[in-house]
Amino acid sequence: FISKKTQNTKKRNPPGPKPWPIIGNLHQLPPLPHISLHLLAKKYGEIMQVKYGSGTVVVASSPKMAEEFLKTHDNVFASRPPLASGKYTGYNFQDMTWTPAGPHWRKARKVYLTEIFTPKRLNSFEYIRVEERQRFLSGLYAKSGNPVLLKNEIRRYTLSSISRVVLRDKYFSDHKTDTSLVSISEFHEMIDEWMVLNGVINIGDWIPWLRVFDLQGYVKRMKVLRDKFDAFHNYVIADHMAQKDLAGKNFVPKDMVDVLLQLSEDDTDPEVKLSIEAVKALVHDLMPGGTDTSGTTMEWAIHEILRHPDVLAKLREELDKVTNGGERWVQEDDFPQMPYLEAIIKETLRLHPLSPLLAPHFALEDCNVAGYDIAKGTTVLINTWSIGRHPDHWEDPYEFKPERFLQGKEISMTGQDFTLLPFGSGRRKCPGYTLGLRLVRTTVANIFHGFNWKLPEGMKSEDICMVERYGLTTCPEVTLSIIPEPRLPIHLYK
Numbered sequence: 001f002i003s004k005k006t007q008n009t010k011k012r013n014p015p016g017p018k019p020w021p022i023i024g025n026l027h028q029l030p031p032l033p034h035i036s037l038h039l040l041a042k043k044y045g046e047i048m049q050v051k052y053g054s055g056t057v058v059v060a061s062s063p064k065m066a067e068e069f070l071k072t073h074d075n076v077f078a079s080r081p082p083l084a085s086g087k088y089t090g091y092n093f094q095d096m097t098w099t100p101a102g103p104h105w106r107k108a109r110k111v112y113l114t115e116i117f118t119p120k121r122l123n124s125f126e127y128i129r130v131e132e133r134q135r136f137l138s139g140l141y142a143k144s145g146n147p148v149l150l151k152n153e154i155r156r157y158t159l160s161s162i163s164r165v166v167l168r169d170k171y172f173s174d175h176k177t178d179t180s181l182v183s184i185s186e187f188h189e190m191i192d193e194w195m196v197l198n199g200v201i202n203i204g205d206w207i208p209w210l211r212v213f214d215l216q217g218y219v220k221r222m223k224v225l226r227d228k229f230d231a232f233h234n235y236v237i238a239d240h241m242a243q244k245d246l247a248g249k250n251f252v253p254k255d256m257v258d259v260l261l262q263l264s265e266d267d268t269d270p271e272v273k274l275s276i277e278a279v280k281a282l283v284h285d286l287m288p289g290g291t292d293t294s295g296t297t298m299e300w301a302i303h304e305i306l307r308h309p310d311v312l313a314k315l316r317e318e319l320d321k322v323t324n325g326g327e328r329w330v331q332e333d334d335f336p337q338m339p340y341l342e343a344i345i346k347e348t349l350r351l352h353p354l355s356p357l358l359a360p361h362f363a364l365e366d367c368n369v370a371g372y373d374i375a376k377g378t379t380v381l382i383n384t385w386s387i388g389r390h391p392d393h394w395e396d397p398y399e400f401k402p403e404r405f406l407q408g409k410e411i412s413m414t415g416q417d418f419t420l421l422p423f424g425s426g427r428r429k430c431p432g433y434t435l436g437l438r439l440v441r442t443t444v445a446n447i448f449h450g451f452n453w454k455l456p457e458g459m460k461s462e463d464i465c466m467v468e469r470y471g472l473t474t475c476p477e478v479t480l481s482i483i484p485e486p487r488l489p490i491h492l493y494k
């Protein structure tokens, strides 16, 4: 017998697979959790509850459910779960990616949006992006006729573009020297490790009594990485402060570290003061957050274009038109005249969203979503990989067809349309997307404007590997080796 009162107060959880004791549904996730959750959602529905150990995780797999969490109830779900990666590799939850919703996060977000990623600031750094792009394209020209690992070239280029804007480019070198704290390859390894450790499912986060054992060794690795990044940031901050002192009253901020340090001296905000520790945490966000994100998106776009010669032919038509038959490189102010390029980028991000489950969101209080009770402390994942393939919203969802974005109503990729969410939406939306898109658009355009690309002997375009490697960012499993052949007048490469 259940009393009427009990019936009325009984919680209604979203449907989901039956969890096993202790581990919950963790055994159902590997190797690619977004695809496993996509398949489970086909059975249990657009809002689904699973158990990660003893933790409750709710997964949204349709545009409608994404809108519920990221718009209708955005204020409730704009936090992050307190995972070990945020503690050890996010400056004890002070970096923006992992910081819980609250005064520090609001302050950090305001700083990013009003000081760092304003159109004026981004325009003022355009000359850096142009110089770095030229260096990148000239480097490819020098390797004409030889196979290049495109991923490595792109990573080097995105790192120097972002690091010159964030902290000037003097802290790395090809090899470790007295003046460079880490070599470029060491720094790439640190970024890779950060991406891996921020995307892993760490058992200790979800089965708390196992935490002390660190069964997978992830926390040990996080601590090693924390110390490496901290040594780097300490050096960078100390160097910037010394130069600021030297300049005295004549000091003018030259990069984002300068801007953040200047803001840390501002005592006028009654709510939060930006400590030096917080400055390090925010600089930390910009480096891995800015490099691998844009680079991996470029990589996916290049793979797709090479697999689709018809797409390449149409892109070339557009490139030739805006550059007057190839008299010059494509520039940022050409974008409005390049709808096909834009459609390619959207289609790439639809099929290969960089963070297929976004970064995890977290319920700050109990909330009723679409008739289901979601308890405070629930982790929420938005499966953008699944949403981008939703058969009710996309025709031939598994096909790469940029043309779909040129027909009918315009679909935005920056958070207004819940069918396409590569940057998320709402309060936690990616703050760096304007910079990311500027880099991705010009690079993809110029790679195909400046070069024909030959695949290695015996390889066909359909052999290009599209298998994913899971992490906070999901990249191609196999690095493509291809041969550049210049197609523009020689003086443009010099």
Ligand code: HEM
Pocket: 096, 097, 098, 109, 285, 286, 287, 289, 290, 291, 293, 294, 297, 354, 355, 358, 359, 360, 422, 423, 424, 425, 427, 428, 429, 430, 431, 432, 433, 435, 436, 437, 440
């Ligand atoms: C094509 C490039 C990029 C893509 C696809 C991308 C994607 C994303 C996604 C999916 C999120 C999580 C949103 C959520 O949890 O709801 C995010 C957050 C974030 N991104 Fe990006 N991003 C890109 C470029 C950048 C760049 C260039 C920067 C900085 C230089 C950056 C900095 C950040 C930061 C700091 C956050 C955390 C925001 C918060 O938690 O409040 N991103 N990005």
